[in-house]
Amino acid sequence: MRTIFQKQLILYLGTLIICLALLGVMLSQVIRTYFTDQRVEALQDSAARVAYSLEEMFQFHFGIFDLGRLNQEISAMHRFLDARLIVINSDFQVLASSQGLVDSQAPLYHRDLAPLMEGIPIVAYGTLDGLYPEPLLTVGKPIRIGDQVVGAVLVGTSMAELETAIAEMYLLTLLSIAASAVIAGAFIYMFSKAVSRPLRQMNEAARVIAGGDFEKRITVQSRDEVGQLAESFNHMAESLQEQERIRRDFIANLSHDIRSPLTSMRGFLQAIDDGTVPAEKIHYYIGIVMDESDRLIKLANNILDVELLQEAVPYSSAFDINDLIRRTVLSFEPQATAKNLQIHCRFAHKYDEIWADYDKIQRVIYNLVDNAVKFVPEAGEIMIEVNLDDEACYVSVQDNGRGISLEDQPQIFDRFFKGDPSRNEYKKGSGLGLSIVREIVRAHGGQVTVKSSPGEGCLFTFSIPKTSV
Numbered sequence: 001m002r003t004i005f006q007k008q009l010i011l012y013l014g015t016l017i018i019c020l021a022l023l024g025v026m027l028s029q030v031i032r033t034y035f036t037d038q039r040v041e042a043l044q045d046s047a048a049r050v051a052y053s054l055e056e057m058f059q060f061h062f063g064i065f066d067l068g069r070l071n072q073e074i075s076a077m078h079r080f081l082d083a084r085l086i087v088i089n090s091d092f093q094v095l096a097s098s099q100g101l102v103d104s105q106a107p108l109y110h111r112d113l114a115p116l117m118e119g120i121p122i123v124a125y126g127t128l129d130g131l132y133p134e135p136l137l138t139v140g141k142p143i144r145i146g147d148q149v150v151g152a153v154l155v156g157t158s159m160a161e162l163e164t165a166i167a168e169m170y171l172l173t174l175l176s177i178a179a180s181a182v183i184a185g186a187f188i189y190m191f192s193k194a195v196s197r198p199l200r201q202m203n204e205a206a207r208v209i210a211g212g213d214f215e216k217r218i219t220v221q222s223r224d225e226v227g228q229l230a231e232s233f234n235h236m237a238e239s240l241q242e243q244e245r246i247r248r249d250f251i252a253n254l255s256h257d258i259r260s261p262l263t264s265m266r267g268f269l270q271a272i273d274d275g276t277v278p279a280e281k282i283h284y285y286i287g288i289v290m291d292e293s294d295r296l297i298k299l300a301n302n303i304l305d306v307e308l309l310q311e312a313v314p315y316s317s318a319f320d321i322n323d324l325i326r327r328t329v330l331s332f333e334p335q336a337t338a339k340n341l342q343i344h345c346r347f348a349h350k351y352d353e354i355w356a357d358y359d360k361i362q363r364v365i366y367n368l369v370d371n372a373v374k375f376v377p378e379a380g381e382i383m384i385e386v387n388l389d390d391e392a393c394y395v396s397v398q399d400n401g402r403g404i405s406l407e408d409q410p411q412i413f414d415r416f417f418k419g420d421p422s423r424n425e426y427k428k429g430s431g432l433g434l435s436i437v438r439e440i441v442r443a444h445g446g447q448v449t450v451k452s453s454p455g456e457g458c459l460f461t462f463s464i465p466k467t468s469v
Contacts, residue, residue: 009192023177048204049430055144083157088151090117198226201230202233219258317357318353320355322351324361325347328366339373340380342381398459402454413448444465
């Protein structure tokens with residue numbers, strides 16, 4: 001199986017090779033066209049000059065070519081232009097050439113030369129059916145006297161020389177492309193390494209974390225998507241580490257919460273069984289055992305409820321939220337009396353109807369009020385307020401207790417979270433009450449928030465949309 005680095009390298013190098021290959025093909029065509037056009041243009045200029053000279057000579061001799069002088073002129077032009085020259089008349093008979101005078105009785109006709117006698121310049125490639133011993137690039141220019149074409153001049157240069165020049169440019173271009181490919185390949189290799197390195201680190205870190213070590217972190221300096229992914233990975237590792245810490249604390253607390261009542265229940269039952277408990281106190285100790293068993297049942301139910309609430313669908317119905325709050329507050333009368341607490345309610349209207357799961361919303365209010373009663377000081381105050389707008393119903397529970405520390409607030413709704421044990425005076429809770437509140441409110445499509453400052457109490461607010469499930 002190929003790694004991400006290998007895949008990236010193959011992809012980038014493949015793209016580079018394809019692009020450079022296409023570039024090479026295009027450049028080869030451009031080079032060939034450029035050199036050929038340049039040579040054709042040069043030959044056309046030379047043919048035009050030769051044709052002009054021959055036109056003057058033809059006029060000077062009263063319309064007759066002086067073949068001897070013509071041959072001399074052609075030989076001189078051949079040396080000057082470094083090209084092969086041929087002069088033909090209007091009957092395609094060769095009058096002179098740079099290789100010597102050709103027999104005028106041997107007419108030269110080729111389909112590529114035919115346009116010359118119509119006054120049209122030509123460009124031809126090859127040997128022209130044996131006229132040349134080797135392929136040439138030939139440019140033809142008509143010789144005119146007035147409007148009459150009296151002949152033509154052919155100027156040719158070796159195709160081998162042209163191909164040699166083009167081949168040299170091909171080689172130079174190829175070397176440039178090869179050097180560019182090497183440099184680009186080195187950059188691609190380093191870039192692929194740099195991109196895949198943090199991914200490789202994340203893969204290794206994920207294996208370490210999967211093994212239970214949540215201390216592993218990734219160091220990435222870039223601020224691109226890979227850097228953001230690495231940062232998110234580190235946040236995930238920190239969250240997992242925190243969850244693991246909470247889980248261990250919960251297990252420790254849970255073990256203590258289970259062991260203490262079980263030890264107490266066993267001691268009382270053993271004493272009753274041994275007969276060391278007076279008969280008149282048996283019912284008293286049995287009552288203690290029953291209370292402890294109820295506490296264990298409540299703890300087990302809370303743990304089970306947290307899991308079930310994530311999948312349960314609320315059973316919604318219409319009811320008066322104000323009446324529900326009154327009934328819930330009445331259930332706290334003994335605790336409020338014992339601590340001399342004042343619990344106030346403030347409602348938006350006399351009757352505020354919402355559409356939600358009655359039992360679950362009752363549990364949300366109960367858990368929030370229960371927390372306030374536990375942590376508010378003697379003679380403290382609790383305010384429960386209901387507000388409505390066009391979108392939702394808002395219920396807030398505020399107390400004047402000692403509040404929640406700033407470092408604990410981000411985790412206050414996490415399951416098993418009980419805050420700093422050194423400051424937590426209430427040891428009997430399981431750390432699931434607020435987690436249950438959050439799951440119920442979320443199931444209804446609402447939100448729950450907390451505002452608190454140390455020493456200034458807490459304000460919990462949850463919302464239930466009017467269109468909740």
